[in-house]
Amino acid sequence: MSQYKIIFTGPVGAGKTTAINSISDVPPIKTDASASDMAKARKAATTVAMDYGIMNLEGGEKIHLYGTPGQERFDFMWDILVTGGIGLILLLDNTRADPFTDMRFFLDAFKKFIAETNVAIGVTQMDRSNKPTIADYHAQLQVSDLKPPVFAVDARAKDDISLLVQSLLYSLDPGLAE
Amino acid sequence: MMENNKRPLKVALHGMNGRTIKTMMLFLQGPCEGAANVVVNAEDADVDVFDGDSPGSKNLLEQHIQKKNLKPVIVFSLQDFVQEGVLSLIKPIKTSDMLKVLELAKTMVAEHSKKAVDGAIPPMPQTGTEEPRLQLDESEKPGLKTAKHQTAMRLDEKSFNEFIGVIEDIDAKSPKQFINDAHYNPKDYYQGFIQSALAIAQEKGQVLLLESDWWPITLFPRTQEVWLEASDVELKGFAGIQLNRKTKTADLFLTPVDPETLGIGGALDKFQSMDAFLWKLACWTSRGRYPHDIDFKLPIYLKNWPNFTRLVITPHALRISALLIQGPRTMTNVAQALNIKPQYVFVFVSAAYAVGLVGQARRAEDVLVQAPDIEPSKGKRLLGRIMSKLRGN
Numbered sequence: 001m002s003q004y005k006i007i008f009t010g011p012v013g014a015g016k017t018t019a020i021n022s023i024s025d026v027p028p029i030k031t032d033a034s035a036s037d038m039a040k041a042r043k044a045a046t047t048v049a050m051d052y053g054i055m056n057l058e059g060g061e062k063i064h065l066y067g068t069p070g071q072e073r074f075d076f077m078w079d080i081l082v083t084g085g086i087g088l089i090l091l092l093d094n095t096r097a098d099p100f101t102d103m104r105f106f107l108d109a110f111k112k113f114i115a116e117t118n119v120a121i122g123v124t125q126m127d128r129s130n131k132p133t134i135a136d137y138h139a140q141l142q143v144s145d146l147k148p149p150v151f152a153v154d155a156r157a158k159d160d161i162s163l164l165v166q167s168l169l170y171s172l173d174p175g176l177a178e
Numbered sequence: 179m180m181e182n183n184k185r186p187l188k189v190a191l192h193g194m195n196g197r198t199i200k201t202m203m204l205f206l207q208g209p210c211e212g213a214a215n216v217v218v219n220a221e222d223a224d225v226d227v228f229d230g231d232s233p234g235s236k237n238l239l240e241q242h243i244q245k246k247n248l249k250p251v252i253v254f255s256l257q258d259f260v261q262e263g264v265l266s267l268i269k270p271i272k273t274s275d276m277l278k279v280l281e282l283a284k285t286m287v288a289e290h291s292k293k294a295v296d297g298a299i300p301p302m303p304q305t306g307t308e309e310p311r312l313q314l315d316e317s318e319k320p321g322l323k324t325a326k327h328q329t330a331m332r333l334d335e336k337s338f339n340e341f342i343g344v345i346e347d348i349d350a351k352s353p354k355q356f357i358n359d360a361h362y363n364p365k366d367y368y369q370g371f372i373q374s375a376l377a378i379a380q381e382k383g384q385v386l387l388l389e390s391d392w393w394p395i396t397l398f399p400r401t402q403e404v405w406l407e408a409s410d411v412e413l414k415g416f417a418g419i420q421l422n423r424k425t426k427t428a429d430l431f432l433t434p435v436d437p438e439t440l441g442i443g444g445a446l447d448k449f450q451s452m453d454a455f456l457w458k459l460a461c462w463t464s465r466g467r468y469p470h471d472i473d474f475k476l477p478i479y480l481k482n483w484p485n486f487t488r489l490v491i492t493p494h495a496l497r498i499s500a501l502l503i504q505g506p507r508t509m510t511n512v513a514q515a516l517n518i519k520p521q522y523v524f525v526f527v528s529a530a531y532a533v534g535l536v537g538q539a540r541r542a543e544d545v546l547v548q549a550p551d552i553e554p555s556k557g558k559r560l561l562g563r564i565m566s567k568l569r570g571n
Contacts, residue, residue, distance in 0.1 A: 004560060023568070057563045086557070086564075130401070138482040147503050149483040160487045162568045167483065167496055169565055173555035174500035174516070176562055178493070178569070 003084050006165065008051070008067040009110065010091035011102045015124040015155030016067035017051045019091060022161040024053025024065055050081065078109060087117040087168045091155065092137075095125045099132065100140050107144055119146070120168035122153035122161070187214040187284055189252075190223035192242070193235025199394070202227075209273040213280050223249065225283045230255035230266070248290060250283040338493050342465050342525070356510075360524060361470040362463065366420050368392070369456075369463040369532065375432050376452060382434075389431040392416055396435065402452045410458070417462035451488065457529045458490045464528035466521035468509060471531075477506035477539040478527060484535055492529065493522045501552065506539035515552055 008016045020028045029052040051067030066081050082088070090106050092099045103121070107114065123137065137150045149167035153160040170176060189206070191199050199216065206214045217223050226242060229235040230253040239253065243261065252265045259266040265279050364370040371388065372395070379386045379399040386397045393408040406413070472478060480502035486495065497516050501507065509527060513520040530536040555561060 004557075055564070055567055057567055059563075061560070061563065063564055063567075086561070133402070134485045141482075147482055149486070149499075151483075151485055151487040153487055163487050163491075163496075166565060166568050167486065167500070169561050169568075170496045170500035171503075173552070173558055173561055174497050174504070175552040175554055176497070176558065176565055178497065178565075 003064060004061070005064045005066055005081075005085045006087060006089060006168075007082050007085045007110075007113075008065065008089045008091065009078070009106055010068075011093060011096060011106075013096075014091040014093040014102075015122075015153075016091055018155035019089070019122070019153075019161045020051050020053040020065045020067050022156060022158045023055060023165065025056045026054050028053040028065075028067075050077070082110065082113040085113060085117060087172060088114055088119040089164060089168060090119055090121045091153070092121065092123050093125050094123050094132065095129045099123070100137075103137065103140065104144075107146065114146070118168055118171040119148045120164050120171065121148055121150040122155070122164045123150065124153055124155050126152040127154070186212055187225055187280055187287070188217045188223045189214045189225045189227050190217055190220040192220070192226060192228045193232055193238050194229050198229070205271075205273075205276070210276055210280070213277055224287050225250045225252060225280075227252045227254070229253075230259050231269075250286045252279055252283060338522075341490075342461065356474045356520075360467050360474075360520070361472075362467045363470045364460070364463060364532070367463045368416055368419070368421065369459050371421075371430060372456065372459060373532065376456070378432065385435040387431075387433050387435050389433070397452075403449050404452055404455050405449050406455070407448055413459065414462045417459050418465065453485070453533045454488050454490075456532045457484070460529040460532035461490055461492060461525055464525050466525050468524040468527050469531050472509075472527060472536075472538060474509050477508050477511075478502070478536055479506040479539045480530065481535045481537065484530060484533070489529075492525050494518045495522075495526050498523060498526050502536075 008020055010016055017028065050069055051065075053065040055063040055065065057063060063086075066085075068078055068081055088110055090103070090110075092102055096102060107119070110119070121137065123134065134150055134152060141147065141150070149164065149171065151160070151164055151167070153164055155161065191202055194202065203216050206212070206216065214225070220226060226247065226249055228239045228242070228251065230239060239251075242251065243264070250265060251263070252267065253259045253261070254267050254269055254271060256269050258268065265282055267275055267279055364373065371390075375386060375388045375395075376397055376399075379397040383399055385399070388395045388397065393406060393412070396405040398404065408416075468474065480499060483499050483503060484495070486499075494516060497518075498512055501512060501515060507515070509520065509523045513523045527536050
């Protein structure tokens, strides 16, 4: 049976683990460990390998939800992870020093995968910091020639993450029936 | 300043219109030196204040007295108002008289609290520890607060019709109907006034209060928020009323709010993001029609995806966005390509146009060639099943 995947990526603390947990049918398998480098300032524990969750579809098919490790020293894994992926969910933390740099970094790192599939961007922590705004993110995206969905999301809210994934799927095919 | 203004009384104003409330706020903050603040929710108040002359207010006052509320009541009246337990003031109100009556009310509140502690009478509702109140000057400081998080409300076609009200069926193949029946001018409705007021607030970078015969609304340009006490049901009702020319010019007031002199009590949950407010207001005004500034024969474009997690999601809105973001199309073409009723395209376009996300494509190349058909994706069946799972079908 084919391995269908949706990939969740983004910087440390953006909410990848929580987002996968929101829509997974099984408790996600986490590979957290004590943060020992730059992640330490933001989280006591961070994902050093990957997160994994499953959505069970009718007929027994499964969609695998993979969260990339946030730390850049694990970026060698990203190419392997995206193979066979349906699309990319990029989560950004609005309280970080420069979320635009984060966005550019991840869009560039997954450029090939995005070109072959599509991307939807969720901005977390907007309740804590409402600047930059969603419009600011769209303005930044103009230079990249991408027009992906960019939504304010609470990674804990199933509806938010579900909508983000739905927007990714409709981006792939607007003809999908509701 | 009065020495005992460290904890000003909280007063609720009953039976007064927006302009009178504003005058009272200014009076209490200015001449009365902050002896009392106006709060929006009556249950948060220490004291209830009534206008004893207007018929509507008289009824409210009678009902209030019958309830034997334990809070002090102040009545403003042109004649002596005699009622046991009620403090009255003769209009026009003098500052010294107002201060005296507020002192009396404060003493009553304190005595009541003491008796409540002693167990002699039931305690009055606490007013000092409830949800935080907002001061206007603080609200405009970036990052201090944001509008209450509101998750998107997603509507299927049945719930959408309940949300919007009955809308006339429009034949997708009948351009004549599009011209005659399917458009509206936002300027003829409350939506138009709000959009004009928002534009002025943005341009001046100033907090503005829009008053009319309806509820007053405060516009905060820096935080991109509005504050409105009215419920969505009330807003929906008012949004659909076509306002006459006289109302437009005579009964609407837009006044700057000076954060230095004016502090209002305002429940945080009454704040809404401007876009979310304008989006739903446009939906209720449109009721399945498109804005008359849009030429239905020409293509439209979508500047970027709406922030759907914080908006009312009309039927097929995600699909319409996904299609339009690929390139300009006419509204008719969108409806045909997605095989949906034109009204769903019109209401989406109305909302997105109101927040500046939709525009008319006027480049020659956009009009020259018909938009391509949707190319089905390779994994359409799989994507459909994932979608079904996510939507809980």
